[in-house]
Amino acid sequence: MVTEGTIKRHNPIRVLRDNVVIYEGELESLRRFKDDVNEVRNGMECGIGVKNYNDVRVGDMIEVFEIIEIQRTIA
Numbered sequence: 001m002v003t004e005g006t007i008k009r010h011n012p013i014r015v016l017r018d019n020v021v022i023y024e025g026e027l028e029s030l031r032r033f034k035d036d037v038n039e040v041r042n043g044m045e046c047g048i049g050v051k052n053y054n055d056v057r058v059g060d061m062i063e064v065f066e067i068i069e070i071q072r073t074i075a
Contacts, residue, residue: 007040007048007064014063015056023053027064 009030015023029049030037040046048062056062 001045002040002042004042005064006042007046008066009038011064011066013050014065015050015053016061016063017057017059022060023050023055025053026051028052 007027007030009027012024012026014021027048028051029047030040031047032040032044037046050056050062
């Protein structure tokens with residue numbers, strides 16, 4: 001279940017076990033019921049496939065994040 005924010009298919013992810021990052025990569029699939037979707041919002045259940053990683057265990061957290069580049073300014 002998505003507990004906070006929105007999962008977007010093309011954003012990078014981290015898999016955390018006991019609050020330690022054990023994998024960084026990307027999603028292979030994101031499904032809502034049987035449909036492939038591009039995003040899933042807070043409070044909804046979904047199915048997630050993690051690319052090149054198959055050791056997800058009960059209790060692991062998958063963190064999806066967005067990298068935003070901000071141009072520097074001279075103050």
